[in-house]
Amino acid sequence: MIHDLIIIGSGPAGYTAALYAGRADLSHVVFTGPDPGGQLMITTDVENYPGYPEGILGPDMMADFRKQAERFGTKVIEETVSSVDFTSSPFTVTSRSGSHQAKTIIISTGAKAKWLGLESEVTFGGYGVSACATCDGFFFRGKEVIVVGGGDTAMEEATFLARHASKVYVVHRRDEFRASKIMQGRVLSNPKIEVIWNSTIDEILGDLEPVKKVTGVRLKSTVDGSTRDMEIGGVFMAIGHQPNSSLFDGWLDKDDAGYLKVIPGTTQTQIPGVFACGDVMDPVYRQAVTAAGTGCMAAIEAGRYLEGHESQRS
DSSP: EEEEEEEEEEEEHHHHHHHHHHHHTTTTEEEESTTGGGGGGOOOOOSSTTTOTTTTHHHHHHHHHHHHHHHOOEEEEOOOOOOEOSSSSSEEETTTTTTEEEEEEEOOOOOEOOOOOHHHHHTBOOOOOOTTTHHGGGGHHHHHHHEEEEEHHHHHHHHHHHHSSEEEEOOOOSSSSOOOOOHHHHHTOOOEEEEOOOOEEEEEEEEEESSSSEEEEEETTTOOOOOEEEEOOOOEOSSOOOOOOGGTTSSSSTTSSSBBBBOOTBBOOTTTTEEEOGGOOSSSOOOHHHHHHHHHHHHHHHHHHHHHHGGGOO
């Protein structure tokens, strides 16, 4: 069977694309990938997505997204696409169950925050450890927090958190930032932000009972290797994001950071009929609501592409 559309990835962008595809009566399937639901599956409270006035747990939100898409005929395949062939339409994607073909493709494979690799990051993920100040900064009002990193992202996160936190510490492994001078200036001139130079986080400290939470960090000097413990209410990783785009090496254009390139103002890649949406093509916003918005765009654009190539329709 040749589908009208195959959606690769199942976060807010993928499920929104599926919802719109279903309502447009396009035959389509969604491949969930290795992390069904995307980054929201490791997020606790989501309070900044419209329509959830009391907030909602990230996994519960993704369950709602999936349920709504399935209501309109979406078939969800819980497999990871291992290879693609975009030589010509119908395009081919291969997974554990074999080869699948479609006249259009929507890529919504998302991105992942880069982490330090500590086991305690996993333990306290969503309980004081975050990689998104815009998403979670509100929960740290009046607390002292740490931002790890030295690039523009770290400067942006620290500046944003200073609106909510009582104090923001920026921990950087070197003695100078690599961020732009403008961004550095905002951080260094902010009285609520203090920089801890030549240091890394050796361990994240916290309680598991009665309430799981971060209580501090163990800092390690990159100069002499000495360590010291520091009380803190939250830790924000800002050492970059990695888009999940390696599957498309050799097929699609990317920027220097690996994000898929699209025609500005659209979700169209350089291959007609292949679209990209969500965090895999968005190095700027990286929000569930913006991902969903581009998922909507991709589905509408795929539908219009098919209408313009009616001879391809079954």
